Amino acid sequence: MPPITEVLQLVVLLILAGGVAGFLAGLFGIGGGAVLVPVFYQAFALAGVDEAVRMQLCVGTSLAIIVPTSLRSFQAHYRRGAVDMSVLRRWVVAVPLGAVLSTFVIAYAPADVLKGAFAVITLLIGLKMLYRKSSQWRLGNDLPKNPALFGCGTLIGLLSGLIGIGGGTLNNTFMTLYNRPMHQAVATSSGVGILIALPTIVGNIWGGWGRAGLPPLSTGFINWAAVLLIIPITMLxxxxxxxxxxxxxxxxxxxxxxxxxxxxxxxxxxxLM
Structure with missing residues (x-):
């Protein structure tokens, strides 16, 4: 058992992370996984969770938290009329399909390759968003039609599920490249987060069922103690x-x-270092 001071520090860290994740969910339409996954990794390491299942547990737990967080954010944006519901309706199959595929791929894909690819992609997208004339960068004047739109939704669900995020990072970029306002992209991304997180909960429970080394109060790759601690804060x-x-x-x-x-x-x- 770790010292009580370390436990208290861990609880405070999780509470702060929950607040930051919830605020980011509303601000950018993301699920907060980019904040929660590294915090969970340190928390589960402190708790002595086997490294063989630690990262999967972080991703699964993060995605479970994204459901109510994204739902709360979606409701707030929907009341303002900012969500593009036509996109979400066309992605109601595509995004969950990619998310489900991620629960299978994560068991076989090298972790360092996935981390490296995501680091490069987010670096390029971040530089684009900071560039003052990035609003002139366009792949088209409007979103593509099916089957291209279906494929993009599946890819967003797949990549987001692999690293435990709610899809806002990728969907915001995708929609703005197709001439959609940033506010609309952010609002719609909150709905995308729901489409990603719901199926991955089932997949991560199935994928981690009966695995050795998981901490108490875990069902597959989801730790419900962390979920119950973080969710009220993020929703608030x-x-x-x-x-x-x-x-x-x-x-x-x-x-x-x-x-x-x-x-x-x-x-x-x-x-990666």
């Missing part, structure tokens, strides 16, 4: 992030999102 704070998003201009929101992506990229590059 998410509307504050959504309110802040609508108080900013498109340019301000783009800059903040770019800085956030560069931070994620740096974390992944550091993990």
């Amino acid at each position: 704070v998410a509307p504050l992030g959504a309110k802040a998003a609508h108080a900013l201009t498109n340019r301000q929101l783009s800059v903040l999102f770019g800085l956030f992506l560069l931070t994620i990229s740096a974390r992944f590059f550091y993990a």
Whole structure:
């Protein structure tokens, strides 16, 4: 058993992470996994969780938390009329399909390859968002039609599920490259997070069922103790992030999102050292 001071420090860290994750969920339409996964990794290491299942447990637990967080953020944005429901309706199969595939791929894909690819992608996207004339970068004047749109949704679900995020990072970039306003992209991403997290909960429970080395109160690769601690905080704070998003201009929101992506990229590059 770790000393009581370390346990208390861990609880405080998780509470702070929950607040940050909830605010980011509302501000950028993301599920907060980019914040929670590294915190969970340190928390489960302190608890003595086997390294063979630790990263899977972090990803699975993060995705379980994303469901209520994204739902709360989605409700806040929907009330403001900012969500593109036509996109979500067309992705109701595509995004969950990619998310389910991620629960199979994660068991075989080399972790360092996935981390390196994501670090490079987020670095490039972050630099794009910070570039003042990035609003002129376009792949098209509107979102592509099916089957291209279906494929993009599947890819967003797949990549997001692999690293335990709610899809906002990728969907925000995708929609803005196709001439959609940043506010609409952020709002729609909160709905994408729900489409990703729900099927991955089932997949991660199935994938980790009966695995040795998991901590108490875990079902497969989901630790319910961490889930129950973080969810109330994220749901309380998410509307504050959504309110802040609508108080900013498109340019301000783009800059903040770019800085956030560069931070994620740096974390992944550091993990490869």
